[in-house]
Amino acid sequence: MTQTPYSQILDSLMTAVIVLNDDLSIQHMNISAEMTLGVSGSKVIGKPIEVLFSPHDGTPQSLADALRENTNFTKRKATWKLHHQKSLTVDYSVTPNAESGNVVIEVQPLDRLLRISREEAMISSQETSRNLVRSMAHEIKNPLGGIRGAAQLLSRELNNEDLEEYTRIIIDETDRLRDLVDRMLGPHKVSQREEMNIHETLEHVMSVLRAETNGSIKLARDYDPSIPDIEADKAQLIQATLNIARNAMQALTENKDEHKPPPAITFTTRIQRRYTIGRKYHPLVVKASITDNGPGIAPDLIEDIFFPMITGRAEGTGLGLAIAQNLISQHNGLIECDSVKGRTEFILYLPLENQHA
Incomplete structure (x- = not known):
């Protein structure tokens, strides 16, 4: 990406900022804008603004009108249809500068708030x-x-x-x-923190599942090997991850259907930049996902599954996910869940900076 005198300042902002040339080609995108729009800035520099949007989105035309008329404007709760067909609800402000021929777009994603x-x-x-x-x-x-x-x-x-x-x-x-x-x-022991790699935990959990399922469930991995070590209690992370993985395993084994694809659980790791957990902002967090292709979680349960005694299984106690969330929260992290029929994903967010309880 072309560096400007203000690139470092823009990249430090949590607000997404896009700078356009007078022909509405992209001059600069800060890191927050890359994360918001799901693109790599280095790949779109010099390209028209249309590359960021679906052909059906009218935002590029609005920007062209603003530059031509040299007028500032702000739109609230606008729905952007992006290049990868995902929708994003945002507040955004456009500030054109006729003298320099630039247009500055400041974007605040409401989905994040x-x-x-x-x-x-x-x-x-x-x-x-x-x-x-x-x-x-x-x-x-x-x-x-x-x-x-x-x-x-x-x-x-x-x-x-x-x-x-x-x-x-x-x-x-x-x-x-x-x-x-x-x-x-919950756990009575004081956390024993040590430098460890998140993949050690996931591999241990996979080996336990492999032994318990005797190969009846396909276990797959999609790791980012560049993720650095985190400071964590290994036993607690294993317990939290195993509780989630066992739930996935039980959902798959208790709901067998010949017409479904073979049961599978996928473990995925990525780095998430500029993520806020509760009120605390973290420059980098580890994002570890456990995804199964089971029947999904009932919509009337999805909002409450992390509370004790809430379960969708006849044999369940409703404590596994509550304990998992408690253990991850002790690491200043968070677990989220997204579920539809045929795909349930539990996502663990763990800050990369050292966090002492």
Whole structure:
């Protein structure tokens, strides 16, 4: 990309900025604009602005009119149809300069702002839910110990094997409830952070799935090998990733259909630039995706799947995803889900800069 005296300043902005020549060819795009429009600036420099848009989008003509009339204008909640046919909702301002023959376009994607607001609300709701569940779990756990102890004492006083069977049931069921409560409370150990590569975690999870499915599910990988190490608790990342992957595996094995394509799970990694998680901005994050071609998640569940006790499976406890989200949030990250019939994708976002809990 051609460097201008202001290139470094423009590239540091979170606002997407596009600079056009007087013939509406692209002179410069900052990094935010590349990310917003899904193009590499070096490949479009010198090309007409139309290359960024679908032929059916009228934005290039609006820019030509602005340059001809030398008038500034701003459009709110405009829908851009981009070159790859994706739609983008934006606020954008156009500032032409007749003397220099340039047009500066400042773009604020509203999809991103809506996503940030949605994530903030989700993180806040999940934190409230976790606190409530922890309080309830502690209240449940205390009497369970008393019930178990009383059952043990009672079993010692009984000489009838049939009656002792009842006390064994009480003890076993109490232990089962205690284990469930422990899972609701989440991990008790302090995070042990170390430098590690995200692919180590994914490869470990794949090996576990391979053993559990005995080859009945195709496991594929699409990695970016250039991703640097992150500082994380390896055991916690494995647990979070395994919870998600097992959900995908169970969705595929419990919904077999001869007419569907062979069941498959794909693990993908990429670098995401300039990403905001909650209110915190991160220059670089690791984006790790787990995608399956199963039946998808019911639309009425998709917004609540990360809350405890929410599940679409008859045998599910509804704790796996809640625990996974909790573990990733301890790494200042986030898990998102996008699901339609035939494709469900869980995306883990983990900041690359060192994050100490």
